[in-house]
Amino acid sequence: MGGMHGFLLTGAAVPMGVLLVVTAVYVLVIGYLGFRGYKTTKTSTDYLLAGRNIHPYVMAMSYGATFISTSAIVGFGGVAANLGMGLLWLVFLNIFVGIFIAFAVFGKRTRRMGRNLDAHTFPEFLGRRFQSRFIQMFVAAVIFILMPLYAAAVLRGGAEFIKATFAIDLGVATFIFALIVVAYVVAGGLRGVMFTDALQGTIMVAGMLILLVMTYAKVGGFTGGHEALTALAPQMPENLQKGGMVGWTAMPKFGSPIWYSLVTTIILGVGIGVLAQPQLAVRFMTVKSGRELNRAVMVGGLFILIIPGVAYTVGALSNVYFWQMEGKVAIDAAGGNVDQVIPMYINAAMPGWFVVLFMLTLLSAAMSTMSSQFHTMGTSIGRDIFEEGIRKGRDKGVQSILVTRIGIIVAFAVTLVLALWMPGSIVAAATAVFFGVAAAAFLPTFVGCLFTRRITKAGAIAGMTSGFGFAIIWLAFVHAKNAERLGICQLLFDKPALGAYPWSVLDPLVVALPLSILATVIVSLMTKAPDDAHLDRCMAGVGRAKQAASS
Amino acid sequence: MFGIPDPAIWLAMICCIIGALICTVYGAMHWNSDSDSAVLEPDDVKWAEEEKKIDGEL
Numbered sequence: 001m002g003g004m005h006g007f008l009l010t011g012a013a014v015p016m017g018v019l020l021v022v023t024a025v026y027v028l029v030i031g032y033l034g035f036r037g038y039k040t041t042k043t044s045t046d047y048l049l050a051g052r053n054i055h056p057y058v059m060a061m062s063y064g065a066t067f068i069s070t071s072a073i074v075g076f077g078g079v080a081a082n083l084g085m086g087l088l089w090l091v092f093l094n095i096f097v098g099i100f101i102a103f104a105v106f107g108k109r110t111r112r113m114g115r116n117l118d119a120h121t122f123p124e125f126l127g128r129r130f131q132s133r134f135i136q137m138f139v140a141a142v143i144f145i146l147m148p149l150y151a152a153a154v155l156r157g158g159a160e161f162i163k164a165t166f167a168i169d170l171g172v173a174t175f176i177f178a179l180i181v182v183a184y185v186v187a188g189g190l191r192g193v194m195f196t197d198a199l200q201g202t203i204m205v206a207g208m209l210i211l212l213v214m215t216y217a218k219v220g221g222f223t224g225g226h227e228a229l230t231a232l233a234p235q236m237p238e239n240l241q242k243g244g245m246v247g248w249t250a251m252p253k254f255g256s257p258i259w260y261s262l263v264t265t266i267i268l269g270v271g272i273g274v275l276a277q278p279q280l281a282v283r284f285m286t287v288k289s290g291r292e293l294n295r296a297v298m299v300g301g302l303f304i305l306i307i308p309g310v311a312y313t314v315g316a317l318s319n320v321y322f323w324q325m326e327g328k329v330a331i332d333a334a335g336g337n338v339d340q341v342i343p344m345y346i347n348a349a350m351p352g353w354f355v356v357l358f359m360l361t362l363l364s365a366a367m368s369t370m371s372s373q374f375h376t377m378g379t380s381i382g383r384d385i386f387e388e389g390i391r392k393g394r395d396k397g398v399q400s401i402l403v404t405r406i407g408i409i410v411a412f413a414v415t416l417v418l419a420l421w422m423p424g425s426i427v428a429a430a431t432a433v434f435f436g437v438a439a440a441a442f443l444p445t446f447v448g449c450l451f452t453r454r455i456t457k458a459g460a461i462a463g464m465t466s467g468f469g470f471a472i473i474w475l476a477f478v479h480a481k482n483a484e485r486l487g488i489c490q491l492l493f494d495k496p497a498l499g500a501y502p503w504s505v506l507d508p509l510v511v512a513l514p515l516s517i518l519a520t521v522i523v524s525l526m527t528k529a530p531d532d533a534h535l536d537r538c539m540a541g542v543g544r545a546k547q548a549a550s551s
Numbered sequence: 552m553f554g555i556p557d558p559a560i561w562l563a564m565i566c567c568i569i570g571a572l573i574c575t576v577y578g579a580m581h582w583n584s585d586s587d588s589a590v591l592e593p594d595d596v597k598w599a600e601e602e603k604k605i606d607g608e609l
Contacts, residue, residue, distance in 0.1 A: 085555070088563035095570035104577065115598055226554030250557035286602065288595075291583060298578020305571035 014352045016166055022356050026363065027183050033195040061201030061299075068204060068303060069369035070157030070362050071150070073311045075427025076266075078338035080315030081330035082240060083262055084229075084248035087312045091304060093271025099300035102275055107284040107293040109450045112542045114285035122278035122376070123384040125285070126442075129449045129538055130457040131530070133388055135464070140384035142441055142468055143278050144377055148411055150434035151373045152418035153427045155181070156339065158366045159419065160427070164343030165355060174419050180363060181370055182412075200364030205303070207361035208310040210354060211346075215313075218349055219320040228320045235319075235329050248316045257505045265432050265507035273435030273509060276443040279376045307365075311342065318345040325349075337424035374408055381407030423485065432507070433475065433482065440512035441468035444520040450542070453535045459524025467516025474508035481505075 080087045110125070119125035123143065127136025155178060162173035219225035226249055233247030244256020252258040274280065287293055315330075318341060322333040325348070333348075334340035346358050382404025391400075422430065444463045448455035475482045476489060478499035483489045490496050497504055552561040 085560045085563065088560065088567055092563055092566040092570055095567060095574060100570070100574055100577070115595065118598060118601065120598075120602055223554040230554060230556060247557075249555045249560050251559040291581075294581035294584065295578055297574045298582075301571040301574020301578070305567055309567055 014165065014355050019165070019356055019359060023180060023359065023363065026360055027180060030196045030199065030367070031183075033199065036195070058195065058198040061198040061205070065197040065201035065204060065364060065368040068307045068365050069154045069431075070161075070366045071153045071369075071427050071431045072308045073208075073362065073365060074157035074160055074339060074342045075153060075429075075431060076308060077311035077315035078334070078341040078425075079266070079428045080312040081318050081334075081341040082338055083245065083252070083258065083266075084250065085313065085316045086251045086262055087266065087316075088309070089267050090271050091309045091312060093267060094274060094308060095301050095304045097271055098274035099297055099304060102280065103284075103293045103297045103300060106275060106281075106446075106450060107287070107296075108290050109542050110281055110284040111287060111290060111293065112540075113450065113538055116538055116540050116542070119285065120282075121379045121384055122281045122442075123380060124388070125281065126445060126449065126460070127384070127388065130445075130455075130460045131534065132457050132461065133392070135457070135460060136384050137389035138461075138464060139278070139442065140380035140389070142438075143380045144385070144407070144411065146434055146437060147278075147373055147377050148414040148418055149430050151370055151377075151411070151415040152422060153430040153434075154366050154369050154373070155415060155419040156422060156430075157427045158362050160337075160339045161343040161346070161359065161362050164340060164347050165359065171420055174416070177363075177366070178416055178419070181367055197368055200368050201303070203357070203364050204361050205306055207354075207357050208307050211314055211350070211358070212310045214350060214354070215317055215321075219317050219324075225317055225320060229317060232319055232323055232329070235323065237329060237331060248319055255502075257501065260502050260505040261507070264505075264510045265436065266428070269432050269436035269439070269507045269509045272443075272513075273432075273439035276439045276441075276446050277435070278438065278442070279372045281446070282376060283372070314345070315342060318342070318349075321345065321349050339425055339427045374411065377411040378404050378408040381411070429481070436507050436509040436512075437468065437471045437475070440471040440509055440516055443467075443513060444517045448520055448524075449538075453539065454524055454529055455520060456524045456527040456530055458527040459520045459522075462523035463516045463520030466519040467512050470515050471508040471512040474511055478503055479506070479508060 076087065076090070113119075113129065114125055117125060117128040119128050121140075123136045123139035126139050127133060155174060158177040158181075159170060159174040162168070162177055163170050166173070216222055216225050220228050230247060230249045233250070236245050236247060240258065243258040244252040245258055246253060252262060284293070287296070318330045322328050322330045322345070326333055330341045330345065331338060334344050347355060350358070382400050386403040386407075387400050441464050444467065445455065445460040448460070448463075476486050477483055477493075478497060480497040480499060483497035483499075489498060499506075552558075553564065555561045555564075
C-alpha cells in the first residue's frame with residue numbers, strides 16, 4: 001500500500017511498472033471475457049439470441065464503446081484547445097446525424113436490405129444492391145487503401161498519451177500502444193464481444209465524467225470556468241487571431257480561414273461524413289433486430305455527449321489551467337503539437353490514479369475502434385476483393401482465409417508506418433480526411449440505394465468514382481494544408497498547393513459531395529432503371545414497403 | 552449564458568444536451584418496440600451462419 005500511496009501523491013509521475021501491471025491485468029481480463037463470450041456462442045442461433053436476454057446495461061455500454069475512438073478524445077480534444085468551444089457543433093451533429101438519423105433512419109433500412117441481399121460487408125452490400133462486381137471491388141479497394149489512415153490516427157492518439165506520460169520517444173510509444181492493441185486482438189478476436197465492449201464502455205464513461213468534474217473544479221466551476229476562458233481571449237496566439245479566432249468561447253469570424261476549416265472540414269466533413277462510414281454500416285447489418293437499433297439511439301446519444309462532448313469542453317478549458325499554472329495557453333504548453341494538449345493536461349492536472357484510469361479509457365477507445373477497423377479492412381481484402389473480384393465468387397476456402405490474414409497484416413503494417421511517419425497535430429486532420437473522402441465517395445450511392453429505386457448501376461459507379469477521384473485531387477492539389485503534407489503538388493508543379501483562398505481552406509467534401517450527387521443523379525436518369533424483380537427483393541420489408549410486402 | 556457571451560457557443564451546448572435528451576427519450580420509448588424482433592426469421596439464421604464463418608476466417 002505504501003507504493004500505491006506514493007504514486008497517488010506524486011501526481012503525474014506514475015511509475016511505469018504500475019501502469020504496465022494495470023494494463024496487463026486489463027488486457028488479460030478483456031481477453032478472458034472475449035474468450036468466454038466466444039465459447040458461449042456455439043451456434044448461429046446462439047449468436048443471434050445472445051443479445052436478447054442480456055442485461056440492458058451490458059448492451060448499452062457495449063454499443064457506446066464502439067462509437068468513440070482515441071482520435072475523438074485526444075485529436076479533436078486537442079483541436080478544441082485551439083479552436084475553442086465552437087467544436088461543440090460537431091458534437092451536436094454527431095448526436096443528431098451520426099446517432100439519431102443514422103440509427104433510427106439509415107440503420108433499420110440498411111439492416112433489412114442487408115438481410116435481403118445476404119450482405120455481410122459494406123462493399124458487398126453496395127455490390128449486390130447494384131448487381132456489380134466492380135462496385136464491390138471499388139468500394140473495398142477504397143476502404144483498404146484509405147482506412148489505414150484512420151486507424152493510424154487512432155493509434156497515434158493513444159501513443160501521444162503514452163509519450164506524455166512516460167516522457168518517451170513517440171516511436172517507442174507507438175510500438176508499445178500497437179503491441180497492447182495486437183495482444184488484445186489476438187487474445188479476444190477481431191470482433192468485440194458484448195462483455196468486453198461493456199467493460200470498455202464503463203471505463204470510458206467513468207473516466208470522462210471524472211475528468212469533466214475535476215476540470216471544472218480546477219478552473220473555477222461551470223460558469224466561472226467559462227468566464228475565465230472568455231477573459232483569456234486576448235492571449236489567443238497570434239497565428240490563430242490572424243486566422244479569425246476571437247476567443248475560445250466564441251465562433252471564429254465569419255468567412256475567415258479558421259471559420260471555413262472549422263465549418264467545412266470539422267463540422268460538415270466529420271459530422272455528415274459519419275453517415276457513410278463503412279464500419280458503421282456493417283454495425284447496422286450485424287445487429288440482431290431493429291429493436292437493438294432503437295436502444296442504440298439512446299445509448300449512443302448519451303455516449304457522444306459524455307465522451308467527445310467532455311473531451312472538447314476540457315480541451316478548451318485546459319487553456320485556463322495552463323494559463324493559471326504556467327502563464328501559457330494550452331498549445332504553447334504542449335510545444336505546438338495539438339495532439340499533446342490532452343495528454344499533457346491529464347498528466348499535469350490530474351492525480352496519478354486518474355492517469356492510470358485515463359490510460360485504460362484510451363486503450364478501451366482504441367481497441368474497440370481498431371478491432372472494427374481491422375475487421376472492415378480484412379473482409380474488404382479477403383471477401384470482397386479476393387473472393388468476389390478475383391475468384392468471381394468461385395472456390396471460397398483456405399486461400400481466402402490466407403488472403404484475409406495477409407491482408408490484415410499488410411493493413412496493420414501500413415497503419416504502423418503511417419502512425420510513425422505522420423507529422424504532429426495530425427490525429428483530427430487524418431480522421432477528417434478519411435470521413436470526408438468516404439462521404440464524398442459513398443454517401444450519394446448509399447442514400448440513393450436505401451431510399452429510391454431509381455439509382456442505376458451506372459449512376460452509382462459514376463457518383464462513386466467521381467466523388468472519390470475529385471476528393472483525392474482536391475486533397476492533393478487544392479487544399480493547402482493537406483497538399484503540403486502530401487507533397488505531390490510540390491513535386492509536379494513546384495508549388496505547395498494550387499488553390500486560392502477560400503478554396504485552399506475548403507474541405508474536399510464541400511466540393512466533391514455535390515459533384516458526386518450530380519453525377520449519380522444525372523447518369524442514373526440517363527440509364528435504364530434496374531429491373532423490378534431485383535428491386536422488390538432488395539426493398540422487401542424496407543421502410544414502408546413492409547406492409548405492401550406482407551399483405 | 553453559462554459565462555459564455557457568444558450565443559453560437561452556448562446554443563451549441565444546449566443543442567448537444569437537447570439532442571442527447573431526444574435520443575434518450577426515443578430510445579426509451581422504443582426500447583422494446585420492433586416488429587421484426589419477435590420471431591427469428593429464416594434469413595436471419597442463414598445470415599448469422601455466414602457471419603460466423605467470416606468471423607472464423609478472421
